[in-house]
Each structure stands twice: as C-alpha cells, then as structure tokens.
Amino acid sequence: MAQSDSDDGMDEFxxxxxxxxxxxxxxxxxxxxxxxxxPMFMKTAPEEFKPQEYPELACLQAIVHDEDRPPEEQxxxxxxxxxxxxxxKNYQKAILSYxxxxxxxxxxxxxxxxxxxxxxxxxxxxxxMRSALHDAAAAKKIKPDHLKALIRxxxxxxxxxxxxxxxxWCDEGLKAHPTDKxxxxxxxxxxxxxxxxxxxxxxxxxxxxxxxxxxxxLLAAIKSRGIKLLQSGTPxxxxxxxxxxxERSSAAIAQxxxxxxxxQEVTGAQVFLDEQGSLHWPVLFLYPxxxxxxxxxxxxxxxxxxxHLAVMFSELPPWDTDRKYLPQNLQLYFEDxxxxxxxxxxxxxxxxxxxxxxxxxxxAGSPSFIVLVNGSxxxxxxxxxxxxx
Amino acid sequence: MxxxxxxxxxxxxxxxxxxxxxxGRATEYILGLSGNRDGCRFLRSKPDLIVALFALIxxxxxxxxxxxxxxxxxxxxxxTLHQVLVTDIKIVPxxxxxxxxxxxxxxxxxxxxxxxxxxxxxTCKTVFxxxxxxxxxxxxxxxxxxxxxNKNAKLHYxxxxxxxxxxxxxxxxxxxxxxxxVIQRLLPFTQYQASVVRRGGVIGTLHNxxxxxxxHDWLLSDNVDxxxxxxxxxxxxxxxxxxxxxxxxxxxxxxxxxxxxxxDPDIRKMxxxxxxxxxxxxSGRKTLKEKNxxxxxxxxxRWEKDPHVTAACEKLVQVLIGDEPEEGMExxxxxxxxxxVEKKLKEADAKEEEELEKEQERRxxxxxxxxxxxxxxxxxxxxxQESGLIK
Numbered sequence: 001m002a003q004s005d006s007d008d009g010m011d012e013f014x015x016x017x018x019x020x021x022x023x024x025x026x027x028x029x030x031x032x033x034x035x036x037x038x039p040m041f042m043k044t045a046p047e048e049f050k051p052q053e054y055p056e057l058a059c060l061q062a063i064v065h066d067e068d069r070p071p072e073e074q075x076x077x078x079x080x081x082x083x084x085x086x087x088x089k090n091y092q093k094a095i096l097s098y099x100x101x102x103x104x105x106x107x108x109x110x111x112x113x114x115x116x117x118x119x120x121x122x123x124x125x126x127x128x129m130r131s132a133l134h135d136a137a138a139a140k141k142i143k144p145d146h147l148k149a150l151i152r153x154x155x156x157x158x159x160x161x162x163x164x165x166x167x168x169w170c171d172e173g174l175k176a177h178p179t180d181k182x183x184x185x186x187x188x189x190x191x192x193x194x195x196x197x198x199x200x201x202x203x204x205x206x207x208x209x210x211x212x213x214x215x216x217x218l219l220a221a222i223k224s225r226g227i228k229l230l231q232s233g234t235p236x237x238x239x240x241x242x243x244x245x246x247e248r249s250s251a252a253i254a255q256x257x258x259x260x261x262x263x264q265e266v267t268g269a270q271v272f273l274d275e276q277g278s279l280h281w282p283v284l285f286l287y288p289x290x291x292x293x294x295x296x297x298x299x300x301x302x303x304x305x306x307x308h309l310a311v312m313f314s315e316l317p318p319w320d321t322d323r324k325y326l327p328q329n330l331q332l333y334f335e336d337x338x339x340x341x342x343x344x345x346x347x348x349x350x351x352x353x354x355x356x357x358x359x360x361x362x363x364a365g366s367p368s369f370i371v372l373v374n375g376s377x378x379x380x381x382x383x384x385x386x387x388x389x
Numbered sequence: 390m391x392x393x394x395x396x397x398x399x400x401x402x403x404x405x406x407x408x409x410x411x412x413g414r415a416t417e418y419i420l421g422l423s424g425n426r427d428g429c430r431f432l433r434s435k436p437d438l439i440v441a442l443f444a445l446i447x448x449x450x451x452x453x454x455x456x457x458x459x460x461x462x463x464x465x466x467x468x469t470l471h472q473v474l475v476t477d478i479k480i481v482p483x484x485x486x487x488x489x490x491x492x493x494x495x496x497x498x499x500x501x502x503x504x505x506x507x508x509x510x511x512t513c514k515t516v517f518x519x520x521x522x523x524x525x526x527x528x529x530x531x532x533x534x535x536x537x538x539n540k541n542a543k544l545h546y547x548x549x550x551x552x553x554x555x556x557x558x559x560x561x562x563x564x565x566x567x568x569x570x571v572i573q574r575l576l577p578f579t580q581y582q583a584s585v586v587r588r589g590g591v592i593g594t595l596h597n598x599x600x601x602x603x604x605h606d607w608l609l610s611d612n613v614d615x616x617x618x619x620x621x622x623x624x625x626x627x628x629x630x631x632x633x634x635x636x637x638x639x640x641x642x643x644x645x646x647x648x649x650x651x652x653d654p655d656i657r658k659m660x661x662x663x664x665x666x667x668x669x670x671x672s673g674r675k676t677l678k679e680k681n682x683x684x685x686x687x688x689x690x691r692w693e694k695d696p697h698v699t700a701a702c703e704k705l706v707q708v709l710i711g712d713e714p715e716e717g718m719e720x721x722x723x724x725x726x727x728x729x730v731e732k733k734l735k736e737a738d739a740k741e742e743e744e745l746e747k748e749q750e751r752r753x754x755x756x757x758x759x760x761x762x763x764x765x766x767x768x769x770x771x772x773x774q775e776s777g778l779i780k
Contacts, residue, residue: 199642
C-alpha cells in the first residue's frame with residue numbers, strides 16, 4: 001500500500017531523471033582529476049588541501065581527528081595514519097603522526113610500544129640512528145619482550161658500529177624469543193663485525209709499532225754518524241764553548257721527532273736507511289746566481305758530489321745562459337747560518353763526510369749546498385763580504 | 390665408626406632448633422667423617438643424617454650452612470653415594486633452585502656438587518633429566534655465561550658440569566641446537582684467563598660436542614665458527630708477515646707480542662684432540678686446511694715441550710699435511726677397522742704411551758739433575774765465600 005503513496009517525494013524525484021539531465025556528471029576530460037578527489041579512489045592523500053576543493057576528505061579527517069573521541073581511539077587512528085605514511089615511504093610525516101599518537105598518553109602500553117617502535121623504524125629509514133635507538137629503547141622499557149623493538153634496537157647499534165651493545169640487545173631478545181631467526185642473524189653479524197674491528201685495532205697497533213721502530217733505527221743511524229739535525233723552529237742559542245754546542249746538538253737529536261726530518265720540499269722526500277745500512281738523503285743544490293735550484297731525492301751518503309754533478313750538468317741547464325756551469329768549474333759551499341760562514345766543500349768527498357762537519361746542521365731534514373762557478377763575476381760578488389772557511 | 394645410638398644422638402643435634410654451638414660441633418664432626426671413604430660409606434648407611442644435613446644448608450648460621458655444603462661435596466665425590474643423594478633424597482631440584490638465585494651465597498658449592506654428581510654416566514643421566522624438567526639447560530648456560538650473575542659466587546664449576554653433561558648425546562644435541570644460540574655463547578670462554586676450571590670446562594664441552602661429526606659442518610660454519618676459538622689458545626706472539634697474517638682467520642691475525650699460550654698442558658692436549666676430531670670428515674679437513682690452521686700448529690709444535698701434547702700435535706699436523714684418504718674412507722670416524730688391524734693399532738698406541746711415559750720420566754730426571762746441580766753449585770760458592778771470609 002505504501003508504495004503507491006508518493007508522500008516521501010520519491011516518485012517525483014525519480015520522475016525528474018526522465019526529463020532533466022544529470023548535472024555535475026564526469027566528463028571525458030576531467031573525470032580522472034575528479035576521481036582523485038573522491039577519498040575512496042585516492043591513491044595518495046594530498047599534502048595540503050583546501051577543504052572546499054575536497055569536502056569529503058575534509059569531513060573524514062575531521063572525524064578521524066575529532067578531539068571528542070577517547071584518547072585510545074585517537075592514538076590508534078594516528079598510528080594507522082603513521083603506518084600509511086610509512087608505507088608511502090613518507091617517513092617524516094609518519095614520525096609526526098606517531099608523535100601525535102604518543103602525545104595522547106592513552107595509557108595503552110601495547111599501543112605505546114608499537115608507536116615508539118614504528119617511530120624508531122621511521123627514524124631508521126631516515127638514517128637518524130640515535131633517535132631510532134632512543135625510541136627502540138623506550139619501547140623496550142615499556143614492553144621488554146617486544147620483538148620488533150628488540151630487533152630494531154640491535155640494528156641501530158650495528159649501524160652505529162657499537163657491536164658489543166648490538167650483541168647485548170640480541171641476547172636480551174633471545175631470552176624472550178630464543179628461536180627468533182632475525183635476532184640470531186643480527187647477533188652473528190654483529191659478532192663478526194666486532195671481531196673484525198678488534199683485528200683492525202691489533203693491525204694498526206702492529207703497524208704503528210713497526211713504524212716507530214723504523215723511526216728509531218733511522219734516528220739512531222743519524223746520531224751514530226755524528227750528524228746534526230736542526231729542529232725546525234728552535235731558536236739558535238749562541239753558545240760560545242764547544243761543550244755547549246755539543247750539548248745543544250745532541251739535545252736537538254734527542255728531542256727530535258720525525259717531524260724534524262720531514263723535508264719541506266714539495267716532493268715530500270725523506271731520508272731513509274737502505275738494506276745495507278746506508279743513509280740516503282734528499283739534497284738541495286742552490287744556484288743563487290740564477291735563483292735556481294736542483295733537488296736530488298735520494299743522495300746516498302757514500303757517493304761523492306762529483307758523481308751527481310757530472311750527471312746533473314752533463315747537459316747544461318737552460319737557465320745557464322753563459323754556458324759556464326761545467327762540472328769541473330763548479331765550487332760547492334754550505335752555509336752555517338748561525339755564524340753566517342760559508343764552508344767550502346771538496347766535491348770529491350762523500351756526502352757523509354761533509355755532513356759530519358762540525359758546523360753542518362741539516363735544516364728541515366734536507367742538506368743544502370750552494371753552487372758557484374769558480375772565477376765568475378757572481379762568484380766574486382757573492383763571496384766578498386762573507387766569512388769563508 | 391659410630392654405634393647406632395651414637396648416630397641417633399648425633400641426628401638429634403642436627404635439627405634447626407638446636408643450639409648453634411651444639412649444631413656447629415655436630416656438623417664439624419661429620420665434616421671430618423666425610424673427608425675419607427669409610428666415613429662416607431658410613432654416612433651412606435644412615436640416610437637420615439644426610440637428610441638432616443641437607444636441610445641445614447638453609448641454616449641462618451653461615452658457618453653451619455657452609456659445613457653442610459662441604460659435607461655434601463665430599464659425599465658427592467663418592468659414586469656410591471649418588472643413588473642416595475639424587476634418587477632417594479632428591480637434592481638436585483632444591484640445589485638448582487638455589488643456583489638460580491643471584492643472591493645465594495653458596496652457588497659455587499652447588500656447582501661443585503652438581504659437577505661431582507655428573508661425572509659418571511648413570512647419575513649424569515638422572516641429573517640431566519631433572520635439570521631439563523626444573524630449569525632447562527639453556528638457562529644454565531645463560532647463568533654460566535653471565536659473569537656478573539651472582540656477586541657471591543664465580544660459578545666456574547658450572548663449566549665442569551656442562552662438560553660432564555655433554556657426555557650424554559641428549560645434552561649435546563641441546564647445546565648444539567641450530568635454532569637457538571647456545572654453544573655460541575660458550576666460545577669466548579676458551580680464552581678466559583681468570584679460571585682454569587671455567588676454561589677447561591668449556592673446552593671439555595666443545596671437545597665432547599665434536600664427537601658428533603654430523604654437526605661438524607655447522608660448527609665450522611660462520612653460524613658458530615668454532616675454529617678460531619680452538620686455535621687462539623694455541624697461538625703465540627709469532628711475528629708473522631703481513632701476507633701470512635692476512636691468510637689466517639680474523640681472530641688470529643696480528644696477535645700482540647704479549648700473547649700467551651694456554652698454560653695447562655691437559656687443556657692444550659684437549660684442544661688438539663678436539664681439532665683432530667674436526668678433521669674426521671673431508672669437509673672438515675678442507676676447512677681446517679683452507680683457514681690456515683697449519684702455520685699456527687707449526688709454531689705451536691716448536692714451542693711445546695710436553696711430549697704427550699707434542700704427540701697430539703703431530704697427529705693433527707699429519708692429517709693436515711697428509712694426502713686425502715682413499716675413496717670410501719673419507720669420514721675417518723665411520724671407517725670399518727678389521728679386527729687384526731685394530732689389535733695392532735691398540736698395541737702401537739700402548740707402546741707409544743709407554744714411550745711417552747719414559748720420555749716424561751727422562752725429562753723429569755733431567756730437570757731434577759739440573760736442580761741438584763744448581764743447588765750444589767750454590768753450596769760450592771757458599772763454601773768458597775766462607776773460605777774467602779776466613780782468609
């Protein structure tokens with residue numbers, strides 16, 4: 001009987017369709033856009049949106065975040081929201097949702113543990129290991145046997161390279177879950193890393209020791225030859241008697257670290273001891289006439305200067321415009337800076353003999369020698385007004 | 390021994406409500422009794438006394454409780470007492486419960502008792518059954534591996550207990566459970582400097598476990614990685630080249646100059662025997678060869694002085710550098726040995742033992758000679774000094 005009544009206006013409503021066109025229908029060119037606005041068909045939630053544009057979505061969100069709902073429900077919704085963001089790999093937003101959920105303080109321990117663990121996972125994927133660890137620890141405190149928290153905590157420790165702590169987390173976890181494969185896996189990996197790190201420390205120590213003993217052997221070799229090194233930056237004290245000098249020079253050797261030996265030359269060459277026990281020095285030859293220099297990276301102490309000079313000047317250097325730097329014309333000097341005295345060196349002598357000269361101090365680990373052409377005008381100029389020995 | 394009436398009187402002194410000084414004297418006296426075999430056998434005939442003593446381990450007086458524990462230790466050292474203690478009086482569940490209490494003062498004594506009770510297979514089986522029912526082996530291992538578990542007790546003897554338990558296949562399969570993390574926790578203790586008992590117990594456990602060659606691949610795999618822990622105590626501060634080092638297992642690389650080898654020769658021998666067990670299968674031999682066990686053993690052989698241990702080392706090295714056995718003989722543990730060959734092997738073993746003994750005797754005599762010479766030299770110089778003084 002009721003069907004024939006049209007009091008509810010249904011018949012009239014239905015009749016309208018027969019005559020009027022449906023407004024606001026989807027049309028060809030905008031139906032996809034419109035579809036995305038319907039919450040049911042949304043693939044992702046829009047970041048920010050105007051309620052007018054998405055009225056249904058605004059409604060739903062208002063329901064979800066309604067402050068009048070009990071805190072547990074709100075917290076649970078926020079957890080679900082966070083999980084959704086997490087699935088989309090939007091970890092920042094996930095963290096915000098979880099944090100909001102935790103703020104509700106709903107008192108449900110299980111839920112809080114899950115929120116913390118999930119937040120820890122989000123931090124983990126963002127690379128915030130410390131925050132992740134902190135959250136995992138908080139979750140563990142609330143629920144000591146919460147497996148996901150235990151696994152996450154262990155993983156964070158591994159990432160932070162704190163392998164002992166990782167093992168501790170695993171052992172705690174294995175107490176409650178003795179057969180869990182993931183925990184066993186992490187434990188085995190952390191143990192392996194730990195032992196590798198211990199090996200690396202041992203290796204570094206052994207290498208350090210080796211380096212140290214090589215250093216000591218080198219310094220001992222230098223010292224035993226009576227060669228004196230100038231500590232870079234040490235101010236010269238003007239000692240008058242020879243005893244004072246000896247003291248000073250042996251003190252310079254005694255307190256010498258390898259830094260005193262490192263050459264300031266660009267090549268970074270350094271004196272070394274070869275297998276036969278001979279020293280090889282980086283040696284600098286200076287040509288003040290032309291503001292030039294030559295560098296021999298490894299001059300064996302047993303070689304004499306003529307050997308090297310012959311090779312160096314077998315072809316005259318380009319800067320020797322006068323073509324006068326022939327090996328037989330060259331004179332060698334070294335300078336004692338303290339007394340501003342030049343000492344002539346016989347090119348036939350060995351480097352070792354020269355270095356053993358009482359007044360020879362090696363500066364910056366690299367002996368240097370001045371080269372002049374005998375009899376040249378520059379030679380005359382250079383040597384006038386200087387003390388020569 | 391005591392007469393029946395004397396025993397009854399003694400029993401009356403062992404109630405909790407007795408005056409402490411009387412109680413104390415009684416327990417002291419019984420402690421003395423338990424110190425020798427006859428005393429123990431006597432006590433065996435008076436189980437009421439043992440029951441009373443066992444109750445007194447909870448006595449408020451520490452001295453009395455301690456004495457009672459020591460009495461039980463002595464009794465448990467005698468195998469004929471085991472039936473009474475374990476089956477009749479059922480001391481094991483009570484002891485296990487106290488063992489788990491981190492505050493208990495006498496957990497070391499309990500560990501010793503349990504270790505005594507498990508020495509021989511028969512009682513060991515019973516104890517293991519009770520253990521599994523009450524506590525579970527996993528928990529025992531956890532307690533043992535946690536050095537700070539009980540501040541009043543070191544629990545080193547739990548190592549000996551574990552070692553004894555693993556004479557049973559059921560205990561071994563529990564410790565080597567692939568789905569759990571049990572044996573892995575024991576491994577670091579092969580290097581435990583502070584206690585030879587703990588170390589020996591752990592190595593004994595591993596030694597027993599290696600009798601099950603079905604587990605060898607797993608034991609040698611990364612999941613357990615037993616090999617470095619067996620080799621480390623045998624490795625010394627050798628200065629190996631960088632190349633040699635890089636070929637070793639990680640834990641054996643770049644050992645510091647102050648690295649010490651295992652100081653107990655019996656434990657050294659046990660380690661070598663365990664390694665030998667691991668060479669029973671083809672894959673085990675392969676692993677040991679690949680992981681460069683040989684250089685470690687070579688250096689060890691140079692260092693070792695004890696002839697028994699050296700012999701064990703040589704046996705192992707022979708397998709490592711020898712050729713692979715022929716087809717069908719690859720698993721050395723499963724090879725059928727014909728009777729006459731077995732007899733000959735046994736004779737050869739016996740002869741070897743004899744020679745080792747002689748060697749050891751000879752060394753001992755040499756050492757004593759040295760000592761005598763040293764002291765007589767000293768006497769000589771003393772005399773010289775004296776004569777000097779007189780002059």
